[in-house]
Amino acid sequence: MFTNLKTITMTSALALGAFAAPASAEDIKIGVISILEGAFAALGQDGIRGVELAVAEAGGEVAGNEIEVIVMSSDASPDSAVNAARKLIEQDGVDIIVGPLSGSEGLALRDLSKSFPAVTFLNGSSAAQDTTLRDASDNFFRFGGDGAQWMVGVGSFAHDDLGYEKVAVVAEDYSFPYTQVLGFMTEFCAAGGTVPEKFWTPIGAKDYSSIVYSIPSDVDAVFVALGGADAVNFLTQYNQAGGDKPIIGGSITIDQSILDSEGPFKQQLIGAPAGTPTVSDYDGAEWKEFTASYTGQFPDGFSAPSIFAHHYYMSAHAAILALEEVNGDLSGDQAAFRAALTDLEFVTPTGGTMRLDENRNGIVDNFVTEVFEREDGTLGNRVVKVVRDVDQSLGQDPAAFLAQGPVSRDNPSCP
Amino acid sequence: MPINHDHKTANALEIQGVGRRFGGFWAVKDVSLSVRPGERRAVLGPNGAGKTTLFNVLTGDLAASAGTIRMDGADVTxxxxxxxxxxxxxxxYQHAHLFDGLTVRETLFLAVSSVAGGWQRFMPLKPSxxxxxxxxxxxxxSGLCSDLGREVANLSHGQRRQLEIGMALAENPKMLLLDEPAAGLSPSERPRLAELLLSLPKDITIVLIEHDMDIALRTSDSVSVLHNGRLLAEGSPENIMSNEAVHDVYMGGAHGH
Amino acid sequence: MKSALFLLPFALVPFFANDFWLVQIFGRALILGIIALSLTFLAAYLGVVSFAQATMAGVAGYTVAYFGPNTVDVGREMPFFVVLPLAMIMATLSGAIIGLIARRSQGIYAIMITLAIGVAFFYFTRQNYNYFNGWTGFSGIRAPEIAGTSLREPLPFYLLIILVSALCLLFVNGFIKSPLGLTIQAVRDAPKRVLAIGIPTTPVIVSAYAFAGFIAGSGGILNVWYQERISSFSVGLGPIVDILVIAVIGGLKNPIGAFIGALAFVLLDTFAVDFIDRERFNTLIGLVLLAIIMGAPDGLHGLAKSWLSRFKKRPSENQV
Structure with missing residues (x-):
């Protein structure tokens, strides 16, 4: 049975290969790369919704050119993101790629984009700093921030408003948490605070006892940049061991699923600040409009757009706005289109003005949130501060910021 | 090589007081034997008499718990x-574990090169x-001329026995220990095996465990009988046939199953 | 010789396929096929299913990354004619070490111990910064240029892949007919008997694993040139399972199976998302793999063989 099937697959494969023609000049093909398998599948799916929403709002076409969306999945590994992009470019002939979702994938696609100068890459939600800051690629655009931008506001809030002077850091040992720690420490240290100890843990660690007992007793708070199950495990063990320092959260530490989970550590989280570019129940007028558009388009989606829908939407929306400006003209290696992208300004769903810096990285809005207890006893995040116009140098002189060197376990440092 | 050859005076095999204990149980106890060069010796005994254990001690599969073993005059204990x-x-071996995925030629080749050396070579073999x-x-x-290219898995039971013997003959052995070569053979295959044993070069010493009295007595010069791990009797086939103690013990055991 | 001819259709691909089909589908399939071939070799001739083949390939890949051109400021660059033999030696050595550790294990225990080694290596690469650059790994890895042409250009790269695939098949088929190869098969069939004829089994098993490391290493070098990057993800559970799936659906009894399985796998992996609702494309992949395993216990190669033998009315006894 399968021999026949295989022969058919082979033959059709060869036929496809033989007749793989470039796309019709009229159509604009947008390839989307997101994580549609494994633990991130539901969130990755929401990223796709963001692109579909932007396309639907444009009526599915730009200046008479139909927009075709082609989706590929990656599995969070850079290799799979690169394979997905190559398939979209070489087989499906896409003009534009929107994606990917995670940091290592973003760096990989940034590298790949240099090999395909005729395709424009718009970042999805990946937030590694170096994707645009160092070794940037001319055809890679990020209409969003990096992990450091996502922490802006938190450091000064912790020092000035909450009065913390000394903070210990507990974070996972890879690039995204490094960047988050940088975003926090840049402000916190500049305001006069110190970070005597940083604890880096492998992703997926189960036992945090050695860290729990090593946290100095004279710190005022603990900055926890862990995600998902790691955050739950650490917070539970810290609480059980009698740890009573206030918590400061990273962008993916204190999400609603943690607030909804059971455990005595939850009480400790009340009042905990965190930084994020997306607050699902933000009450800004633009965000309410965006949420209505999202729920109208996707009745079976989430109750409000996630960080992933938000960021994929902004990239796809930017692409469509720029395409409208050039009447869908992608000739000349998309030169006019890219010029339009570079100069683009638009109002974001969070009410700020999105525009790019010279590295094609977004100048964005950021939120400081805090955990609060609702009347029914459940916990939620509410906005305490909105910071507008956050650039990649976190308000510093770009050259001086670059000179501090790439983020790592030991950079920055203010013990 | 530590084995000292002294062909003129030494027996091919000389064991004294050999025993093998498993926990508190002596499977073989205080057995002494001597086998002349070129002699054909049959070892008989009912099931559980300790014959295969004795073989395992002789080859070194099992260490001896007591006694000494000399081959060609050298102590190999x-x-x-x-x-x-x-x-x-x-x-x-009594239960032939052969290399089922290899051909007869390849199996015999390995038997040769395991002794002569050369199994470590990793370039493809030349037919020459x-x-x-x-x-x-x-x-x-071993009478397998026409089966050289066959996979061992496809051989008949008798042919597997022949292959066992063929492997044992690799590189001019001095002494063969044959553990029930006729086990499991059909009545028509047995005479053929006996002929094969008789055709083996006369300078090879052979010690043979065998249940089949016909084969054992036809192919051997002398017989040792084991019972409960001890040597019960020793002598020419005719003597053993007429030994009453042997008759009682052995005939009861051998045909009882 | 005969089995390398199987690759002949692959050699015709450049005449009618575009770059995508050439490199992304057929090239990638052959590369994965080479790595899976090392697993098939161990399974077919040593009788052991190893989960550590992506690890051995990764050792070669990391060697190329560390000593070759990259963009992450880790490692030291050396000329490629030094790096390539070094990478092959490291992969072979890693195979030998894994074989030494797993030498007494069979069946499920061999699976467990090789899986443990693979996962340990994965975590090691993720947490070691001096040699593996941690989570980030290496990027910007370039294949060498010869006479001004990068080996990574689609056509030269594809031809190189075919050449290496053919060589690997020839190596395997030659090796299993060598005295050592025969001894490996003898260990598969009756290890105690191998000891009884006077051959120690440890060096035999170790050399089988080392040979598998050699094959996996050649695939690993091509793979790192293909991906132009390597990180802990490349040696994680995903690739480990992919290689196993490829070997199993292709058929563990014949080296060619690895390449058939790899082609089926790459086609599914690339196009399943186009054929079905994207939320369920992994289910489709799973179902197809399940169908292959249930419908063809000996893999696609076994199935093809039994179909072919129905058409040929030749008594099987003559095939010696």
Missing amino acids: QTPMHKRIKGGLRRT DGAIGKAESLAQM
Whole structure:
């Protein structure tokens, strides 16, 4: 049975290969790369919704050119993101790629984009700093921030408003948490605070006892940049061991699923600040409009757009706005289109003005949130501060910021 | 090689007071034997008499718990198995574990090169390889000439027995220990095996465990009888046939199953 | 010789396929096929299913990354004619070490111990910064240029892949007919008997694993040139399972199976998302793999063989 099937697959494969023609000049093909398998599948799916929403709002076409969306999945590994992009470019002939979702994938696609100068890459939600800051690629655009931008506001809030002077850091040992720690420490240290100890843990660690007992007793708070199950495990063990320092959260530490989970550590989280570019129940007028558009388009989606829908939407929306400006003209290696992208300004769903810096990285809005207890006893995040116009140098002189060197376990440092 | 050859005076095999204990149980106890060079010796005994254990001790599969073993005059009690093999000792097994995925030629080739050396080579074999020639003459000796290219898995039971013997003949052995070569053979295959045993070169010493009295008595010069791990009797086939103690013990056991 | 001819259709691909089909589908399939071939070799001739083949390939890949051109400021660059033999030696050595550790294990225990080694290596690469650059790994890895042409250009790269695939098949088929190869098969069939004829089994098993490391290493070098990057993800559970799936659906009894399985796998992996609702494309992949395993216990190669033998009315006894 399968021999026949295989022969058919082979033959059709060869036929496809033989007749793989470039796309019709009229159509604009947008390839989307997101994580549609494994633990991130539901969130990755929401990223796709963001692109579909932007396309639907444009009526599915730009200046008479139909927009075709082609989706590929990656599995969070850079290799799979690169394979997905190559398939979209070489087989499906896409003009534009929107994606990917995670940091290592973003760096990989940034590298790949240099090999395909005729395709424009718009970042999805990946937030590694170096994707645009160092070794940037001319055809890679990020209409969003990096992990450091996502922490802006938190450091000064912790020092000035909450009065913390000394903070210990507990974070996972890879690039995204490094960047988050940088975003926090840049402000916190500049305001006069110190970070005597940083604890880096492998992703997926189960036992945090050695860290729990090593946290100095004279710190005022603990900055926890862990995600998902790691955050739950650490917070539970810290609480059980009698740890009573206030918590400061990273962008993916204190999400609603943690607030909804059971455990005595939850009480400790009340009042905990965190930084994020997306607050699902933000009450800004633009965000309410965006949420209505999202729920109208996707009745079976989430109750409000996630960080992933938000960021994929902004990239796809930017692409469509720029395409409208050039009447869908992608000739000349998309030169006019890219010029339009570079100069683009638009109002974001969070009410700020999105525009790019010279590295094609977004100048964005950021939120400081805090955990609060609702009347029914459940916990939620509410906005305490909105910071507008956050650039990649976190308000510093770009050259001086670059000179501090790439983020790592030991950079920055203010013990 | 630690084995000291002294062909003129030494017995091919000389064991004294050999025993093997498993926990508190002596499977073989205080057995002494001597076998002349070129002699054909049958070891008889009912099931559980300790025959195969004795073989395992002789080859070095099992260490002796007591006694000494001398081959060609040299003490090999502490010598590891592969060195005894180099010294010319070979055995066959009662339950033939053969290399089912290889052909007869390849199996005999390995038997040759395991002793002669050369199994470590990793370049493809040339048909002109010396060890292949030797393997083919082993097939000749064991009556498997026409089956050289067959996979061992496809051989009949009798042919597997022949292959066992062919492997044991690799590189001019001095002594063969054959553990029930006729086990499981059909009545028509048995005479053929007996002929094969009789056709083996006369300078090879053979010690044979066998249940089949016809084969054992027809192919051997002398017989040792084990019972409960001890040597019960020793002598020519005729003497043993008429020994009453042997009759009581052995006939009761051998045909009881 | 005969089995390398199987690759002949692959050699015709450049005449009618575009770059995508050439490199992304057929090239990638052959590369994965080479790595899976090392697993098939161990399974077919040593009788052991190893989960550590992506690890051995990764050792070669990391060697190329560390000593070759990259963009992450880790490692030291050396000329490629030094790096390539070094990578092959490291992969072979890693195979030998894994074989030494797993030498007494069979069946499920061999699976467990090789899986443990693979996962340990994955975590090691993720947490070691001096040699593996941690989570980030290496990027910007370039294949060498010869006479001004990068080996990574689609056509030269594809031809190189075919050449290496053919060589690997020839190596395997030659090796299993060598004295050592025969001894490996003898260990598969009756290890105690191998000891009894005077051959120690440890060096035999170790050399089988080392040979598998050699094959996996050649695939690993091509793979790192293909991906132009390597990180802990490349040696994680995903690739480990992919290689196993490829070997199993292709058929563990014949080296060619690895390449058939790899082609089926790459086609599914690339196009399943186009054929079905994207939320369920992994289910489709799973179902197809399940169908292959249930419908063809000996893999696609076994199935093809039994179909072919129905058409040929030749008694099987003559095939010696």
